[in-house]
Structure formats: structure tokens, C-alpha cells
Amino acid sequence: MTRDEITAVLFEEIGNVAPEVDLRSVPDGADLRDALDIDSIGFLNLMIALDARLGIAVPEADYPRLRTIRGAVEYLCGRGTAA
Amino acid sequence: MGVFRMPSLGADMEAGKLVEWLKRAGDAIAAGDVIAVVETQKGAIEVEAFESGIVESHLVAVGQTVPVGTPLAMIRGEGTAAAPAAGPAAVPVPQIAPSPAAPPLSGAPQPPAFRASPAARRFAAEHAIELTGMRGSGPDGAIVFVDVEQALQGRRDAAPAAPPRPPPTAAGPPATGMAAMRQAIAAAMERSKREIPHYYVAHAADVTAAFDALAAFNATRAPRDRVLFGAALLGAVARALARFPEFNGFHRGGAFEPAPRIHVGMAIALRGGGLVAPAIHDADKLALPDLMRAMHDLADRVRAGRFRSSEIADPTITLTSLGERGVDAVLGVIYPPQVAIVGAGTPALRPWVVDGAVVARRLCRLTLAADHRVSDGHRGALFLAEVARLAENPELP
Numbered sequence: 001m002t003r004d005e006i007t008a009v010l011f012e013e014i015g016n017v018a019p020e021v022d023l024r025s026v027p028d029g030a031d032l033r034d035a036l037d038i039d040s041i042g043f044l045n046l047m048i049a050l051d052a053r054l055g056i057a058v059p060e061a062d063y064p065r066l067r068t069i070r071g072a073v074e075y076l077c078g079r080g081t082a083a
Numbered sequence: 084m085g086v087f088r089m090p091s092l093g094a095d096m097e098a099g100k101l102v103e104w105l106k107r108a109g110d111a112i113a114a115g116d117v118i119a120v121v122e123t124q125k126g127a128i129e130v131e132a133f134e135s136g137i138v139e140s141h142l143v144a145v146g147q148t149v150p151v152g153t154p155l156a157m158i159r160g161e162g163t164a165a166a167p168a169a170g171p172a173a174v175p176v177p178q179i180a181p182s183p184a185a186p187p188l189s190g191a192p193q194p195p196a197f198r199a200s201p202a203a204r205r206f207a208a209e210h211a212i213e214l215t216g217m218r219g220s221g222p223d224g225a226i227v228f229v230d231v232e233q234a235l236q237g238r239r240d241a242a243p244a245a246p247p248r249p250p251p252t253a254a255g256p257p258a259t260g261m262a263a264m265r266q267a268i269a270a271a272m273e274r275s276k277r278e279i280p281h282y283y284v285a286h287a288a289d290v291t292a293a294f295d296a297l298a299a300f301n302a303t304r305a306p307r308d309r310v311l312f313g314a315a316l317l318g319a320v321a322r323a324l325a326r327f328p329e330f331n332g333f334h335r336g337g338a339f340e341p342a343p344r345i346h347v348g349m350a351i352a353l354r355g356g357g358l359v360a361p362a363i364h365d366a367d368k369l370a371l372p373d374l375m376r377a378m379h380d381l382a383d384r385v386r387a388g389r390f391r392s393s394e395i396a397d398p399t400i401t402l403t404s405l406g407e408r409g410v411d412a413v414l415g416v417i418y419p420p421q422v423a424i425v426g427a428g429t430p431a432l433r434p435w436v437v438d439g440a441v442v443a444r445r446l447c448r449l450t451l452a453a454d455h456r457v458s459d460g461h462r463g464a465l466f467l468a469e470v471a472r473l474a475e476n477p478e479l480p
Contacts, residue, residue, distance in 0.1 A: 020355060037354065039406045040311050041382045047306035060301050060309070 006054065006076050010069075013049040017042045028069040054080055085134050085158040089143075091151045092123055092395045096267070099123045100148040101155065110138045112158070117391065119155060123263075130392040136160045264357040275419050279334070280455040283414055284463045288471035289437075290430055291445045300479045310479070312430065313404055314375040316447075319473035320402050320425050321345050321366035327466040329458045330423040330451075331399045339422065339457045348398025348418065349378060351385050359385055360401050360418060361394035371479055405429045412448040422454035423463075425470060447474065 011023055018036040026035045033043060043063070051057045056079045058066060066072040089099050103120035106112055117129040118138070139157035143149055212234050219226035275281075293315055301309040324331045324345050332342040346362035353359065363369075363377050384390050403415045404427040411431070415424035428448035435444035451467045 018354065033408055039352070039408070040313065041379060044306060044309065044311065044379070045383070051306050057305050060298060 001054070001080050003073070003077050006080050007073050009053050010050070010072055010076060013046055013053065014069075016049065017046050023069075026069065028073075030069070031067050032069065032072070033067065050076065056080060085136060085160065086154045087118060087132065087156040087158050089121065089149050089151050089153045089155055090130055090392050090396065092121075092128055092392055096123055096151060098148055098150045099128075101143050101145055102127060103145060104141060105129075106138045108138050108140050112136060112138060120389075121392070127388050128390060128392050128395055132158070134158060134160070261356060264353075264359075268357065271418055272416050275416050279417050279419060279422075281417060281452045282455045282460055282463065283450060283452050284460060284467050285412065285414075285448060285450045286464075286467050286471050287433075288447045288449055288474050289435060289444050290447045290475055293475055293477050294430070294445050296477060296479055308372070310371055310375040312447075313406065314371055314378055315477035316404055316427050316474050317347055317349060317363060317366060317378060317402055318369070318371055318374050318477065319470045320400065321347050321363075321369075322473050323466060323469040324400065325367060326469065327462065329462060330453060330466055332422060333399070333420040334422050334454055334457055335420050339454075342399035344399070346397050346399045348401035348421070349381065350401060350403040350415075351382055354386065359390075359395065360398060360403075361385060361390050362398035364393070371477055400424070402427065412450055414450050415452045417452055417454060422457045424452050425467070426450040426452070449474070 014023060014032070014036065015021075017038055021036050026032075032038060036042075038046070047058050047063075054076060056076060058075075058079075062075065065075045089101075092099070099121040100123075101119060102122045104118070105120065106116065106118045112118060112132045113135045114132055116132050118132050119130045121128050121130050136158040139159045141156050143153065143155045149155075214226055217226050217230060217234060219230050290312070294312065297310055297312060297315065328341045329339070331345055333340050344365055345367040346364050347366040348360040348362050350358055350360040361381060363374065363381065366374060366377075369377060381390065381394065398418070398421065400421055401415065401418050401424045403413055403424060405413050407429060409429035412428040413426035415426045417424050426449065428450075430445050430447040432443050433446045434441050435446060436442075437444065449467055449471055451463050451470075453463045
């Protein structure tokens with residue numbers, strides 16, 4: 001899966017958790033939980049969706065690396081293209 | 084023959100709009116089946132049947148807004164013969180007019196949409212107080228003397244500034260969306276602060292070991308099988324109640340009614356504002372992974388705007404938890420007629436004394452707001468200490 005495809009899935013699934021937010025207005029270095037007001041169940045839903053869509057089960061220990069859009073894209077591409 | 088009525092889904096609900104029938108005439112239903120979807124101030128709610136039988140006929144069409152208590156459908160008991168065809172037509176259906184100018188509940192002959200004690204009716208008649216639409220604090224929402232007395236007091240309070248005004252939601256069609264939810268929260272919280280003498284106790288729980296245990300449990304599991312600390316908190320509240328029944332139940336009609344089962348209301352903030360606190364049923368009976376699944380399912384359905392009537396109507400206590408991005412503590416406001424609310428702040432690393440040395444530990448500040456008519460601070464403190472002990476030691480399989 002290419003970087004663009006992974007990014008598209010990530011954006012789509014963030015959109016499912018925070019439907020009313022325009023992701024283009026969120027700086028890619030902003031903390032997603034603050035920028036999108038995602039709580040722990042919302043974040044868990046995002047992790048479940050990424051597991052289902054990309055086959056990437058993010059361990060809790062790696063959650064801090066997915067706190068921003070930029071970090072999440074880097075992390076998922078690192079895992080997704082290596083797989 | 085049973086009658087399926089517009090349920091009261093909270094002390095502040097006066098009417099609901101039928102938006103969907105999920106069972107048609109002739110369909111067999113079992114107690115607990117979802118029969119219809121009703122739009123209320125709290126959003127769309129799936130309404131469940133209380134008894135088994137066959138749906139005989141619908142009495143209210145999709146799109147109609149009717150007061151609480153209005154018959155929605157006739158339910159024929161199993162093995163009972165079908166009713167004569169005249170049945171449905173014999174039940175007049177009061178409908179709230181869509182026009183804001185029309186007084187909704189007067190005019191056409193209709194059965195009273197309320198239950199009231201004789202003393203309340205007499206007192207209301209003496210003072211020309213309209214009982215229709217009033218919410219009662221008696222059994223099953225029945226209007227009792229004190230409710231009418233309060234209505235009269237409210238009218239007197241308002242009198243110097245303005246002429247007597249009808250109850251806000253009786254003046255027009257029920258508001259919908261955020262404005263309606265704000266009204267519902269306002270009504271419940273005003274009533275709470277007016278009627279319930281709250282007392283508060285607080286305690287810091289050292290949840291370091293609990294977080295470690297959850298991290299170890301989750302490390303080997305797929306995201307959908309992971310357990311969040313919030314489930315451990317809710318389980319702790321539910322289990323602690325076994326020895327402290329005076330915090331689980333309702334204060335109604337001047338007396339406390341302990342609840343036989345433990346349905347913990349879980350305060351869920353909605354995206355865009357507002358909140359609801361539907362129940363996790365029999366939360367004390369669920370193992371932690373099952374409790375997590377139930378909470379996750381409920382949170383998802385609430386945010387999608389679909390939950391069940393029993394969930395919204397019957398929490399016996401509430402837990403409000405700030406989650407991972409909040410502040411140290413939250414002091415709750417009791418949701419009437421409940422008698423207690425437990426608050427949990429955001430767990431955070433703080434200096435703490437363990438074995439005589441100051442160390443960094445993860446602390447979660449717990450609070451209890453409870454109804455002083457029902458319990459005292461001594462018991463409240465013991466209850467909260469038990470909640471903390473259980474939250475510090477979650478039972479994981």
C-alpha cells in the first residue's frame with residue numbers, strides 16, 4: 001500500500017471518529033485528541049479501524065507516536081510498507 | 084390485551100415524536116424487543132416492549148408527537164383472541180399540534196395524560212394549576228401534593244415580574260437538537276440543585292498498579308479486545324454498591340427506594356456539546372472485558388444517536404469520568420431521582436508517599452456527591468474508599 005493510500009485510509013477513519021471536523025484545518029503537528037476532541041473510546045475506535053483496514057494493530061505502547069497526523073502517517077507507512 | 088405507551092424517558096420528558104415503527108401489526112414480540120424509535124430531547128431512543136405478545140395495531144403514526152403516557156400500540160397477549168376491529172379507533176390520540184401558537188394539550192376530548200394523587204388534584208383545582216404536562220415526583224411519575232405546591236410557588240416567584248407562564252415545553256412543539264438537550268439538562272439540574280441537599284467527599288486513588296495490569300492485559304490483544312481504565316472505574320462503582328445500597332436507587336415521593344439491581348449511568352459527552360448518561364445494566368455482574376464491550380457499544384450507539392429506552396430511563400447511580408484529557412477532579416450534580424454520583428478526574432503522575440518515601444505514582448481523584456436526605460458523610464466516605472480500593476485492583480482474567 002502506498003503512502004497516499006495509507007494517508008487516505010487514515011483521514012477517512014479519523015473522519016468517522018470526528019465527522020464534523022474539517023481535517024484540512026488541522027495542522028499536521030497538532031495533537032489529534034485536542035484538535036479533534038477525541039476521547040479514549042474515540043481513539044480506540046480509530047485503532048480498531050486501522051487494524052481492520054490496514055492490518056496494523058498498534059500496541060498501546062506506540063500510541064504516543066500516533067498523537068499527530070504527521071506522526072500517524074509516518075508510523076503507519078513504516079509499519080504498512082514493511083509488512 | 085396490553086397497551087404500549089409513550090414512555091417517560093427521564094424526569095424532564097413531557098412528549099416524544101414517533102419516528103419509526105420496527106414492529107408491524109401481526110408481528111410477535113418478546114419483552115425487551117425494540118418496537119419503535121422515539122425522538123426526544125435526548126435524541127432518538129429505541130423503545131422496548133415490557134411484555135410479550137402480538138402487535139395488534141398501531142395507534143400513532145410516524146411523525147406524530149404525543150405526550151408521555153399516550154397509547155402507541157395495542158399488544159395482544161399470547162394465546163388471546165384478536166380484539167374486535169373497533170379497538171384502535173376507540174382510543175383517542177392526543178397530539179401536540181405542530182403550530183407553535185396552538186396550546187397543545189387542550190381542545191379535543193382526550194384521556195388525561197398524567198397520573199395524580201387526589202390531594203394533588205384537589206389542591207391544583209383550588210389554585211387553578213394545570214396538571215397536564217407537569218412532571219410528578221411520585222411513583223411512576225405520578226403528580227403528588229408537593230409537586231403542585233412547588234408549581235404554585237414557582238408561579239408566585241414569577242408573578243411580580245411576569246404573568247403566570249406555562250411550563251416552557253408545553254408552550255409549543257418540543258424543541259429538538261441541541262437546544263432541546265440544553266433544556267433537558269437545565270430542567271434536570273435545576274431540579275437537582277433545588278431539591279437535593281448534596282454533600283461531597285473526595286479521595287485520591289493510587290491507580291499505578293491498575294494501569295500496569297491493564298497495559299499488560301492489552302499488550303497481547305488486538306485493539307478491539309483492549310480494556311480501558313474507564314471500565315475498571317465503572318466496575319469498581321458497581322461492585323462497591325453491593326455493601327452500600329443507600330447510594331443505589333431513587334428518592335421519590337419523600338422516601339428512598341433502594342434499587343434491587345445495579346445499573347450504572349455512564350455520563351457520555353456528545354460531540355458538539357451536551358451529554359447523556361445512559362445505563363450499563365447489571366454492571367456489577369459483568370467481568371471487566373464484558374463491561375468494556377458494553378460501555379464501548381453504548382458509547383458508539385449514543386454518539387450515533389441510537390440508544391434504548393431502558394438505558395436512558397433507569398440508571399440507579401451515575402459515574403462521570405473526565406477521561407485522559409481533563410483536570411484533577413470533577414464534583415458531580417446528582418441526576419434526580421438518583422441519590423449519588425461518583426466523579427473521577429484525569430489520572431496523572433503526582434508525588435505520593437509510599438513506604439515513607441516520596442515517589443511518582445499515578446493518581447485518580449475520586450469524588451462522591453450524595454443526597455444527604457438518604458445518607459451521611461461517614462457512609463459516603465466508606466463507600467468512596469471501597470470504590471477506590473476496587474479501582475486500584477481491577478480483576479482481569
